[in-house]
Amino acid sequence: MSDRIYFISDLHFGLEEKERENVKEGTAVEFLDSLNDAERLVILGDLFDYWFEYKRVMQKGYYRFFCALKRLSERGVKIDYIIGNHDFLHRDFFTREFGAQLYEDAYEAEFFGKRFFMAHGDGLLPNDIGYKILKSVLRNKFIQKLYSLVHPDLGIKIAQSSSKKSRNYTSKKNYGEKNALLEFAKKKIDNGYDYVVLGHSHVREEVKYKDGLYVNLGSWLEKPYYGIFDGEKFEVRIWGTNEQK
Numbered sequence: 001m002s003d004r005i006y007f008i009s010d011l012h013f014g015l016e017e018k019e020r021e022n023v024k025e026g027t028a029v030e031f032l033d034s035l036n037d038a039e040r041l042v043i044l045g046d047l048f049d050y051w052f053e054y055k056r057v058m059q060k061g062y063y064r065f066f067c068a069l070k071r072l073s074e075r076g077v078k079i080d081y082i083i084g085n086h087d088f089l090h091r092d093f094f095t096r097e098f099g100a101q102l103y104e105d106a107y108e109a110e111f112f113g114k115r116f117f118m119a120h121g122d123g124l125l126p127n128d129i130g131y132k133i134l135k136s137v138l139r140n141k142f143i144q145k146l147y148s149l150v151h152p153d154l155g156i157k158i159a160q161s162s163s164k165k166s167r168n169y170t171s172k173k174n175y176g177e178k179n180a181l182l183e184f185a186k187k188k189i190d191n192g193y194d195y196v197v198l199g200h201s202h203v204r205e206e207v208k209y210k211d212g213l214y215v216n217l218g219s220w221l222e223k224p225y226y227g228i229f230d231g232e233k234f235e236v237r238i239w240g241t242n243e244q245k
Contacts, residue, residue, distance in 0.1 A: 004037050005111050007227035009044035009120070009199030010219035012086065013062055025065050027224050031239045032068040038077045042107070043100075044199040044217060045084020045120030053091045066097070073098040082107050084120040084200065112231035114194040117185075121200030121216070124184050182207055185214035195234055197227060206236055 011028060013021065035041065052059075073079060079100040083090060094100040106119040182205065185196035189212030196214045204218030204225060213234055218225045224239040 003039035004231075005040045005042065005229040006035055006038050007042045007044060007118075007197055007215075007217060007229075008220075008225075009217040010046045010084070010202060010221070012046055012049040012219065012221055013065070014059075015049035015221070021061075024220060024224075025062055027239060028220075029064050029068040031224065031226065032065075032072050035072060035077065038072070040078040040080065040111075041072065042118060042197075043079070043081045044118060044197065045082050045122075046086040046199065046219075047081070047084075049086055051087045052089045053093055055091065058093060069098050073100075080107055080109075080118075082118060082120050085122040108193075111229060114229075114231075115192060116195045116197065117188045117193045118197045121181055121198035124181060124198075179205075181205075181216065182214055185209070185212075188212075189214070195229070197234075204236070 008031075011024065013025065015021075016024070032041075048062075069079070079094075079098050080103065081090075081094055081100045082103045082105075090102055095102060106117060108118070109116050181198055181201055185198070185207070186209050188196045189209050194212050196212065198214075198216050199219070201216060202219040202221065203216060204222070205214065205216040207214045215227060215234060215236060217227055217236065225236055226239055227234060227236050229235075
């Protein structure tokens with residue numbers, strides 16, 4: 001079947017050592033170039049380990065990936081980008097160059113008659129009050145405008161440091177005795193959604209609940225996971241293998 005929906009999350013470009021980053025970028029390019037049956041690609045946040053987009057300056061690197069994303073968009077594939085907690089500021093680069101639709105919070109849609117709730121996953125936990133306050137500050141347009149006045153070399157350095165602290169916080173986060181993201185997903189399914197797709201936690205999950213399915217795509221820091229929906233079933237696969245996970 002053509003016109004499939006693909007999902008990726010938490011690639012965190014820029015996090016690891018150069019050799020590992022080159023391999024990860026090459027894998028991502030191969031993945032994008034392979035999507036000959038794609039109708040849509042949904043990016044569920046944290047594509048980069050930090051992203052702060054200045055008006056006339058963009059951070060170096062990942063030219064091969066951007067070219068592959070451009071080729072994908074030129075083939076008519078729709079690109080939806082849900083901004084994560086490491087995506088500090090987006091302006092118009094992804095919209096202008098790739099025709100991407102950006103979402104600052106959740107993205108709700110119907111694919112092949114099935115209701116999807118998609119989000120990065122940050123700020124969804126009931127005990128995440130501190131982070132929700134921080135998120136409201138980081139997403140404040142006035143504060144972002146002030147920050148953009150900082151020289152890019154210094155601004156990106158600060159963003160890198162903040163990103164590292166955020167990642168350390170997430171890795172040590174106590175999600176409670178129950179899986180809070182799963183509990184959140186169950187409520188959404190109870191409200192009529194067929195699929196709830198998240199990222200953020202870096203923990204791969206696929207849980208059937210009633211007539212719905214909760215999927216967490218994990219992260220590419222472990223393996224190049226991706227989701228695929230063909231109108232009838234949702235699968236999580238590992239790129240470059242025949243494995244279904």
